[in-house]
Amino acid sequence: MTSPEFGNEQPEPAGDTRAAELSDRLELVRHRIESAARDAGRSDLPRLIVVTKFHPAADVRRLVALGVKDVGENRDQEAASKSAELSGADVRWHFIGQLQSNKAKSVAKYAASVQSVDRTQLVDALAKAVLREKDATGRNDLDCFIQVSLDDDAGAHRGGARPSDVEVLAGKIESADGLVLSGLMAVAPLGADPEAAFERLAGISEALRAVHPAATGISAGMSQDLEAAVRFGATHLRIGSDILGSRPAVG
Numbered sequence: 425m426t427s428p429e430f431g432n433e434q435p436e437p438a439g440d441t442r443a444a445e446l447s448d449r450l451e452l453v454r455h456r457i458e459s460a461a462r463d464a465g466r467s468d469l470p471r472l473i474v475v476t477k478f479h480p481a482a483d484v485r486r487l488v489a490l491g492v493k494d495v496g497e498n499r500d501q502e503a504a505s506k507s508a509e510l511s512g513a514d515v516r517w518h519f520i521g522q523l524q525s526n527k528a529k530s531v532a533k534y535a536a537s538v539q540s541v542d543r544t545q546l547v548d549a550l551a552k553a554v555l556r557e558k559d560a561t562g563r564n565d566l567d568c569f570i571q572v573s574l575d576d577d578a579g580a581h582r583g584g585a586r587p588s589d590v591e592v593l594a595g596k597i598e599s600a601d602g603l604v605l606s607g608l609m610a611v612a613p614l615g616a617d618p619e620a621a622f623e624r625l626a627g628i629s630e631a632l633r634a635v636h637p638a639a640t641g642i643s644a645g646m647s648q649d650l651e652a653a654v655r656f657g658a659t660h661l662r663i664g665s666d667i668l669g670s671r672p673a674v675g
């Protein structure tokens with residue numbers, strides 16, 4: 425497996441065609457989000473998280489220049505390196521991938537949120553890491569989204585806690601110093617109807633909010649299914665390939 429290259433970018437020459445391409449694609453996605461919200465009769469707009477995984481730090485810099493405030497990454501090593509390269513930039517980093525507990529310390533240094541909290545052991549590790557980082561640097565509390573699996577069984581498993589485990593995790597996050605319970609995150613199951621999946625997620629969110637009223641976040645919707653997610657109340661969208669283009673294959 426080879427690592428994609430990131431970092432070490434030269435300053436961009438005038439007439440940056442990549443910046444123009446990102447600008448056009450970003451504009452298209454913003455239009456899609458606005459019309460989806462209008463069609464759904466929503467007066468609010470979900471927050472756009474641009475998923476920059478596998479793409480270089482220079483692209484994040486271009487996106488920040490285009491007004492992007494939130495980016496998503498799914499691998500700690502890559503995210504740590506890119507966020508260090510952009511230190512000082514006005515952008516929040518969201519961790520959206522499977523996370524090993526031993527990476528919590530690193531993630532606490534740059535992440536504004538972890539959207540893939542799926543087990544109590546990870547909650548413990550994040551709480552410890554965030555407290556240490558708060559003492560050292562005064563960082564803010566970490567926003568935590570519980571990732572819920574919407575697969576019926578082991579089938580096409582794409583990560584996440586079972587819906588029946590959400591309440592235990594929620595209680596644990598809420599009682600942890602330094603962590604904020606933001607809500608839920610999910611990925612629509614492969615090959616299934618995203619509408620049905622996001623409708624189910626909305627129901628799980630409603631049950632969560634009955635106990636934790638502040639946990640209003642619903643992070644759902646990717647390039648292929650953002651319209652369905654907006655219809656079922658997504659507050660955060662995670663869009664990668666429709667803005668950045670296809671990712672280089674790993675393998």
Ligand SMILES: *Cc1c(COP(=O)(O)O)cnc(C)c1O
Pocket residue numbers: 475477498520521611646647648662663664665666
């Ligand atoms: C890669 C990724 C996305 C973005 O997917 P696109 O199809 O490229 O928009 C969103 N969420 C998660 C969890 C991801 O890993």
